[in-house]
Amino acid sequence: xxxxxxxxxxxxxxxxxxxxxxxxxxxxxxxxxxxxxxxxxxxxxxxxxxxxxxxxxxxxxxxxxxxxxxxxxxxxxxxxxxxxxxxxxxxxxxxxxxxxxxxxxxxxxxxxxx
Amino acid sequence: xxxxxxxxxxxxxxxxxxxxxxxxxxxxxxxxxxxxxxxxxxxxxxxxxxxxxxxxxxxxxxxxxxxxxxxxxxxxxxxxxxxxxxxxxxxxxxxxxxxxxxxxxxxxxxx
Numbered sequence: 001x002x003x004x005x006x007x008x009x010x011x012x013x014x015x016x017x018x019x020x021x022x023x024x025x026x027x028x029x030x031x032x033x034x035x036x037x038x039x040x041x042x043x044x045x046x047x048x049x050x051x052x053x054x055x056x057x058x059x060x061x062x063x064x065x066x067x068x069x070x071x072x073x074x075x076x077x078x079x080x081x082x083x084x085x086x087x088x089x090x091x092x093x094x095x096x097x098x099x100x101x102x103x104x105x106x107x108x109x110x111x112x113x114x
Numbered sequence: 115x116x117x118x119x120x121x122x123x124x125x126x127x128x129x130x131x132x133x134x135x136x137x138x139x140x141x142x143x144x145x146x147x148x149x150x151x152x153x154x155x156x157x158x159x160x161x162x163x164x165x166x167x168x169x170x171x172x173x174x175x176x177x178x179x180x181x182x183x184x185x186x187x188x189x190x191x192x193x194x195x196x197x198x199x200x201x202x203x204x205x206x207x208x209x210x211x212x213x214x215x216x217x218x219x220x221x222x223x224x225x
Contacts, residue, residue, distance in 0.1 A: 031209070031210060031211055040217075041217070042201075042215055042216065042217035042218065043158070043201075043215040048211055050209060050211055056211070090157055090158070094210050095210075096209060096210075101146065101205070101209070101210030102146075102148050102160045102163060102203075102210075103160075103203075103210075103213075104160065105157040105158050105159070106157060107156070107157055108156070108157050110155075
């Protein structure tokens with residue numbers, strides 16, 4: 001069974017802080033993704049990575065950066081947190097080969113920026 | 115522009131009812147299709163993939179109509195535990211890195 005683990009379920013930070021959200025998957029998946037989910041807006045892709053040290057911008061990358069130094073770990077960084085980044089953050093992974101390649105999600109991190 | 119549209123609902127049905135959700139997509143080059151289920155304040159979980167010939171998993175049936183660019187999910191004999199939001203997902207490339215999630219259809223099953 002695929003396991004995607006996010007470092008925190010709930011996180012409270014202050015405006016201007018640098019925030020790190022960590023995600024680890026144990027299925028040797030090539031692809032990893034970071035989304036945020038807000039009421040009425042659905043899931044929106046922030047960044048994804050298809051290989052170690054590779055990253056691609058999603059639909060809403062502004063204010064975020066990512067790091068993928070190891071295949072199993074994909075970090076999302078809020079360079080200077082702002083209140084409009086309060087949201088549910090979801091990490092996902094998927095295999096680079098195989099039929100369909102559905103994504104598997106972590107439990108999510110509910111981040112509040114005060 | 116690539117879009118995936120779903121009726122947000124909510125669909126309120128009694129236990130035992132049959133309910134169907136549709137999802138339309140705008141890009142005819144779409145590669146793969148999935149239905150996910152998301153419970154309140156939880157992560158989305160894969161419910162089933164959708165294959166060209168249609169596929170069934172217990173009470174759930176998924177169908178794909180490429181000509182009309184829509185996929186559907188049929189739930190028979192609804193249970194209280196089926197109450198959730200159902201997300202339609204469409205991928206646009208072989209690598210599975212270009213995909214769009216619909217905003218979801220909410221189902222509420224009552225006794």
